[in-house]
Amino acid sequence: MWLMSNVEYAALTTGASVLMRDGFGLKVLQCQGNRIVKLFRTKRLLSTSVVYPYSLRFTRNAKRLNRMGVPSVEVERTFYCHAIRRHGVIYPMLEGEALVAILANGEANDDLMEKLAGFIAQLHKQKIYFRSLHLGNVLLLPDGRLGLIDVADLSFNWLPLSMWQRRRNFRHLLRVSQHRQLIERFGIERFIECYLDAAGISCGEKSRFLSRLVTAPT
Template sequence: MLNLLHTPSQLLTDERLQQMCREGNIIEQDPRGPKVIQLPDGDFLKIFRARRVFSGARLYSHARRFYRNALRLQALDIPTVTVKSLYHLSHSGHTAVVYQPLAGQTLRQLMASDLARLYPLAAKLGTFLATMHDKGVHFHSLHSGNVLLMPNSEFGLIDVSDMTIYPWSLMCATRIRSFVRLGKYHEEMVVLDKAFWQAAMQGYQQASAKAARCVPSILASIDYLQSR
């Protein structure tokens, strides 16, 4: 894995990027330009633009973090995307990855279109999150748009550039922070009611003996977020 983490990035020229935009489908963009492009073969190009002249991302790019985290998650048997290529753009500090996506639907998509399918999977979602936390994964961008339900009814993670993976299981305070991040999207906390989260926490607790003392505090945090 060490060799893979030091894989050199390739130059993605402006001309090649424009060609990718023309031939592919722009999924996400902002005032600075395209951010995510679906390529004709089904892979995705994700662009990370450095926001500041002096930034840690210029020393160790977001694209390389994305690559590193995907490799580490795979080593931990946590389903995620497969990165195929690393790029640096002509503009200083801008980087990109091409990755093979996971098949499936995000929790956010299911909440909008097929909520009934999600409720029976609440305990399984709790088990997935407990397993992730027991393996030391603190996903700083944990929200319903980054957790995917795959066709085999297992869960996986996408958009994985922003996480810390510790060599020990997460402490209670860190586990609670992971769930509190979900409260950023209050409308989603309301859609998934107390019964859903109680079932999820039953699965969470059953999957992790270390999590038992954390569950009451996690549920209290969720109750507070839903009642705001």
């Protein structure tokens, strides 16, 4: 890991565009050469992120996704900058457009929604549990495939995902009001049924999945 000085951080981010920030400061920057700098803060002193930073989790997850055939970013370098008290990763921008932007620019795109349902089903078949699943973290790539960004909060399970985990993934996907409205154009129940078909869920389990989705705990 690169122990980055304040001077080096300033040189890296001079002229950068801010892509994301929150109440704690900058989160994602687009720097020269279409390099992305993603910053991670330690949220609690008593946290596993103190000994195993999110930057390393992000890098590990991105590498494993790519090995499994799921397009994701390719991290060039991880760093820690004491001056800003942030860990970070540097990677070339993944070419593509976020689904939220595509869907917000026009009418319901049935082919894209069916592709997304099948993509989620494939992730679950591969025992991948992406806790940060939402329309802003899934990109449509130039070759027509879907890819993932912001992959720090992701796990690779030994066992098949439970129905509770699958429902929780959908609750997370639908909890952002704008994203839910975009999916409603296609039809939420129709979207979930496309997923269930692609996932090979039995008819009996389908009805239970749909009926419990609304009341499943987060």
